[in-house]
Amino acid sequence: MRLEYDVIVVGAGHAGCEAALACSRMGVRTALVTMEISAVARMSCNPSIGGIAKSHLVYELDALGGEIGRNADFTGIQFRTINTKKGASVQSTRVQCDKAAYSKRMLAVLKNEPMLEIVSGTVIEFIVEEDTAKGVRLQSGVSLKSKCVVFCPGTFMNGMIHIGKRSFSGGRNGEQSANEAAKNLDRLGFSCARLKTGTPPRIRASSIDFSKATEQRGDEPPPMFSSEARRIYRMFREEHLDADRTMFHVEHSWSDLMPWLPGWRQMVCHITHTNKICHDIISNSLHLSSLYGGSITGTGVRYCPSIEDKIVKFKDRDSHHVFLEPEGRDTDEYYPNGTSNSLPEDVQIKMIRSIPGLERAEFTKFGYAIEYDFCDPTQLYHTLETKLVRNLFFAGQINGTTGYEEAAAQGFVAGVNAANVVLSKRPVVFSRSQAYIGVLIDDLVTKGTSEPYRMFTSRAEHRLILRQDSAKYRLLSMAKCIAILKKETIIETEHELDEISREMARLKSTYKDGATLAQMLCKKGMRYFDLPGSSQGIGVEGALFIETEIKYQGYIERENRQIANIAKDEAVQIPKDFDYESIVALRFEAREKLSRIRPSTIGQASRVPGVTPADVAIIRIALRRKTEVVH
Amino acid sequence: MQASEQDTIAAIATAPGEGAIAIVRLSGSKSLELADAVFRSKGPRPSARAGGTFVYGHIFEKDGDGGSGKEKIVDEAVLLIFRAPHSYTREDVVEFQVHGGRRSAARVLRLLIQAGARMAEPGEFTRRAFLNGRIDLVQSEAVMDIIRAKSDRAALLAAEQMEGRLSHYVGIIYDDLLLAQADLEATLDFLEDDLEQTVIQGIADRIAVAERRMKGLLSSWNEGRILREGVFVVVAGRPNAGKSTLFNHLLEMDRSIVTRHPGTTRDLIEEAMTLNGYPIRLVDTAGIRETDCEIEAEGISRAQEAIARADILLYVIDASVGPNGEDHKVISMTSARKKIIILNKIDIVQPNVNELVPYHAYHDVVLCSLKTGHGVQEIREVILRSLSGMDAGESHCCIAERHKTQIELALESIAEAARIIQSGEEEISLSAACLRDALERIGSITGRVYYDSLLDSIFSRFCLGK
Ligand SMILES: Cc1cc2nc3c(=O)[nH]c(=O)nc-3n(C[C@H](O)[C@H](O)[C@H](O)COP(=O)(O)OP(=O)(O)OC[C@H]3O[C@@H](n4cnc5c(N)ncnc54)[C@H](O)[C@@H]3O)c2cc1C
Ligand SMILES: Nc1nc2c(ncn2[C@@H]2O[C@H](COP(=O)(O)OP(=O)(O)OP(=O)(O)O)[C@@H](O)[C@H]2O)c(=O)[nH]1
């Protein structure tokens, strides 16, 4: 182990892994310090990646050279496209993963990086000199030095686990919390608050009566996030066209990196549902729940509610879905998705056993709620660097988000920008019209959050442009600039894009029966490959992209006009040291908010909650006055 | 000099015309300094006085060229001092109340400009008030309307707008659309199943309600225009019917040339007037007939164009000639909401009432002799009745040009949103895009921000997530 690095990443969760990989792949010497090496990229809750809007983040990360998409594809046990009927812009991929394999593969990927070293240890303090991060101190007494620090502690800061009336400290069930680091942040002047989340119990597969539940199968062919897994899947399919799809008699030595062929032998999930009896058990025990019994003060997730929440807030519903999902290929554990709770153990058993199919359920783990510290993300710049301490970055749950994908996206951005500091390169920031990653970070640093922040497509004002099928094309220039993505992949994508634009031009200029091919494509049910002269060189993904771009054309043009309008405001920079206090005309509330959040552009200022169009006009004038004085 | 937001600006703040007092207003950081330069009183100088005070004194002017001579009194004045931010513009403001009439106010203004103030552009005080956060966008537009208002009634309307009627009404529309949008977004972001028919119907209903309200607002646009710009009243008829005579009667001045030669009036003549507080733009036109004269033909075509746009048409017929088919043609050219037939020169002939029967069925008909002034009062009354018909009464809140465009575009968007949802053929994410566009446009009228309210609305109404 060295004692000096370019970048130190703390916490090998979903944020930390992406951050460490981004740094080391950009060629800077990186250490990934984490409490428990066997818990790398552990899925604290549901072992699935993607879903509505989260899937978009994963496609974007894959297009930029992130790892999360590949890791999910290579360890996936069920692949589905959801939300298909409502339009390409909200259509999403969801991959159910093998929890153990997911973690193992990520560890293997980390170990494969020559510039990356994994260090076991708990960070208790940041070394800060002249408001600049210089390294970290570990519990063992060792100090590690670096030019930048990326901190990704997840739910571990002052983590407090609740089961019924019982509570104890822990970062996740069975893991220690990290409280010293939290104290240190407080001393450094960061403002933190509490949030909470929860997880359902786990159940033994052998104790479930699946005959009482409905099957839910994966899609064939399996939809995947990463171009690499898709390529491997296609290669295999082409080599074995005549063989039975399910019979894989290829010679291959499986490794942690590729535990099986991606997409191979999908597993089945099941759906059952709660009922009146179940709801009564919960209602009668509410006073015993940590959530409703009063022991929890942190704010929970509205859109991923505990079962207590669902029953209290939606009294008129007499049934809720429960998905039974396997945690992996070689495990007997099942995840009853939809039953997250913080009830005492005996009530959990009674409640679960009232659900059809689970009458004889045996528990391997009980559900619990966890409360933890997060730092107000308005204390960050768009690069995720903190405003208080230079070269210190925060990513993941610490910024008030929830979810693996949200964490990974932040980890990637923080990692890239930390490496850029070391390399003296310009910061990389995504705009709201470029990527969901940009929406996520802009929301966090501009508005802050009072509840765990989860991605939604409705948060993106340019949803029709930010589709998952467009991710690799719209982010190509960013990928080139960041330069983590393999050269071949970039060249291949450029090539596809050329072919796509040629093909789109042809569709718009070729007539058949008095209509252009593009017009024909707009008819319902019409697909690209149904058109005369369609090119086989355009792959399935390219075809989807073409179809969507042409069908949405009018709408996309409108969004582009809106983007052009906003771009003017986004281009007007506000100096970092701009003195809002001196503008007496600003309302008190606006002055206070703007001084705290320090937006970097007029565009961002207009999105700060509580700032009115009149306030923005005033800032504009004030900025103009400033430049007038200079000239 | 380049106009700048930093300049101290000055203008006469009272309406032109004879009033007891006239006010000259100064706004900007140098207001008090400038007041010191032109105003003398007992006690401390204006700049040494507190905000919210007033003082009696005199306006002075330096005698002789270059201001080298001794000072002489120009006028007496009361000075009102407002210190930032407790003023209309939130800047330092000084008001000079001087004797009524343009002359003394104009002299004070000239002195202030000599001392270094800049002449304010129209509406610049209000613009500063808006920029300095004193009033919101809708209110500032309303103030501009008050400033431009041509009559008491228009000023009243603008005042109502300032009190937030429009903001309130637009807020209701916004909320309707937001609920529809929340339903749609929830199905996009959370539910995996297809949309239930009842939900679709609910969304469509909400959109329909909003659409009705928006159309109501749009129709108030015309009314707002009438009140802001004045009702467009056009006097028309064949040559020599007595149009210009009528025009002059209504204006109560000899504005248009009257001769016994047909074809006297060659061009449009427009004058502003008020009738019981209603603003009117009265127009005299060339008489309509076949002609070879190029000038007259041009005048006639202008007349026809004015007739087409009229809000009220006063159509004059010479009773000694009598109505004919040509008159009908001209009258049917207009989209005026009110057409009044004026049968003139009844001092020469007793009109043949039978000939007028077809007109009576559709229009008011007034018999008169404009030469003697007989019937003019009745014409005024008929016009007034028509005017109050145009005043929709209670609930109106009128919209400005900017609102009109936004509402029209928003209407297009929601029509498309509704079409997509109901057809069940297309992807509903497109419908959401249209609704979002409409919401942003409606929100922009009062400055409401889209995404903050949306998620709250979604979460309060659905059981979402796993
Ligand atoms: C009980 C529970 C339920 C959840 N339920 C959901 C859910 O339903 N839906 C959802 O979307 N998300 C859920 N999550 C959230 C999801 O797990 C996280 O959002 C995601 O894992 C965050 O990633 P991260 O990288 O920020 O942190 P984590 O994945 O938590 O990783 C943090 C890592 O940092 C290490 N670490 C922490 N402090 C230190 C230190 N001082 N020194 C060294 N190492 C340190 C830890 O050992 C750990 O490996 C849940 C989390 C928990 C714990
Ligand atoms: N006897 C009589 N003569 C009238 C009356 N009203 C107008 N006249 C005369 O009719 C002539 C034409 O009047 P104008 O008002 O100039 O008519 P006009 O319609 O404006 O005519 P053009 O501008 O030429 O189209 C003048 O000599 C008026 O004095 C009326 O009530 N009785």
Ligand SMILES: [Mg+2]
């Ligand atoms: Mg005339």
